[in-house]
Amino acid sequence: MDKNFYNTISFMQHFQKQSQFPVSAFLKAVNSTPIHMHDGMELLYVLSGAAQVKISFHTFELRAGDFLLINQFEVHKIQKLEEECVILFLQCDETIFGDEARFFAFDPFYYRNYHIDQVEILKKSMVEIYLSLASDQRLLDVPGGISLPADKISAIDPPTEKVSSISLLTGKIAAICLDHFQMQHFKMTNRAESPFSGSNTKLERVENTIRYIYKEFDHKIMLHKVAKREYIDKYYASHLIKAGTGAPFQEMLSLVRADRAEVLLLGTEMNLSEIAEAVGFSSYQYFVKQFRFYFGMLPQGYRKQYQPQTYPNIAEEDDLLSISEEDWRHQLASKYQIAEKTVSELVLQGSEMEEFLGFLIQEGVAERFLGKKELEVSKIIFQLKEPRIVQDLL
Structure with a gap:
């Protein structure tokens, strides 16, 4: 199954970029989401309350x-x-992790108990990206003027400083996840760290095997x-796989096939025999047996119970x-000692100031946005290209 196939699944939710960045960040008070999946990675940071997350079985x-x-x-x-569960979400284009497919630990146990200092950096980086991107989504409320919608601001490319900052934070997140939280760093069956954590060669072999199984499971x-x-x-390969993942090779293969069968059960109308063949099981009977082992239900019963709960069947x-x-932004900025910047401070830096004021004048909204007196001042500043005064003005 390649990416093109996954894009045909009914409950796929496509990654939505914010501006030109390979990440999207948003904060929500979650009640309930439909069953869905993304064509990118999703990072969750629970800010308050508690939630139950169902991932596969x-x-x-x-x-x-x-x-x-x-x-x-x-x-x-x-x-x-x-009663209230507030979560900060960061969705990432898979390309930030490189050209090869990557598979990361998806059990919160690992993030609570291993490399805790690195997890704190991940959370802070998420907050910093969210605060920076959120500044582009707000309306500019300027005394004596009007509110300028964010889509007008986005017509101007973000300043280099901001691009570099978000790129750096995104790179930091990718590096930490790759160095510490890929699936091969942990045993998948007993929540223990892999015995090969200190051996790059052995880790690479386990990683290559996991990647190969996920890529070729239907063969x-x-x-x-x-x-x-x-x-x-x-x-030696058998020993390496079991020691590294906690599961024998055949068990790993069956686990992945059962996991991918769920996608076809919920996202297509294929019959069970077709699904068994599509994910690589040798027979229909063996598929039913393995699916029931992992999911605790027969495939047909699982489809009947959960398909109605998929996106877009329910909102x-x-x-x-x-x-x-x-207020949440202020709390997060205070907690992580991050200096909040307004939209004007982010946009009006260096040559960006010229583009911004030029845009206001060209669109004919500068007078309403800045007011008559400020407009005259801004025209002078526009000619002098003095961003500090513009920031004071706004």
Whole structure:
């Protein structure tokens, strides 16, 4: 199954870029989401309350302060467990992690108990990106003028300083996830760290095997072929896979196939025999047995119960925030000691000031936006190209 195939699945939600950046950040008081998946990675930081997250056949409870990463094309659903559950979301284009497909730990246990200092950097970086991107979404409320919609601001490219800042933060997030939280760094069956954490060669072999299984699961995969790809014999390959993931090779393969079968059960009208063949199971009977082992239900019963809960069959339900999003931004900026910048401070830097004022004048809204007196001053500043005075003016 390639990306083009996943794009045909009915409950796919496509990654929406904010401006020119490979990330999108937003804050929501979550009530309940439909079952869905994304064509990019999704990072969650729970700011208050608690939520239950269903990812494939796993169910986790997230509480305030928790961080979680949901992989590309991973079927999931979020349901609040307390009166208010506020979550900061960061959606990332998969390209920030490189050209190869990557698979990260999706159990909050790992993020609570391993590399805690790195998780704190991840959360702070999410907040910084959110605050920066949020500044472009706000309206400019200027005394004596009008509010200028964000889509007008976005007509001007963000200043280099801002682009560099968001690019740096995005790169930091990618580096931490790649260095510490890829699936091969942990045993998938008992929540332990991989014994190969100190061996790059062994980690790379486990990573290559995981990636190969996820890429080729719908074909006939033999252990000796996997071993041949890594220039080792099949007995050592078997030992390496089980030691690194906690699961034997065949169990890993069946797990991935059952996991991908869920996508077809909920997102297509294929019959069960077609699904069994499509995900690589040798027979319909073996598919039913393995699916029931992992999901605790027969495939047909699972489809009947959960397909009606998929996007867009039901709408996403969000609660109203008990305090405004602006107040949340102030709280987050204070907690992480991040200096908040207004839209004008972010935009009006260096040569960007010239473009911004030129845009206002060209669109014929400068007078209403700045007021008559300020307009005359701004025209002088526009000629002098003095951004400090413009910032004081606004």
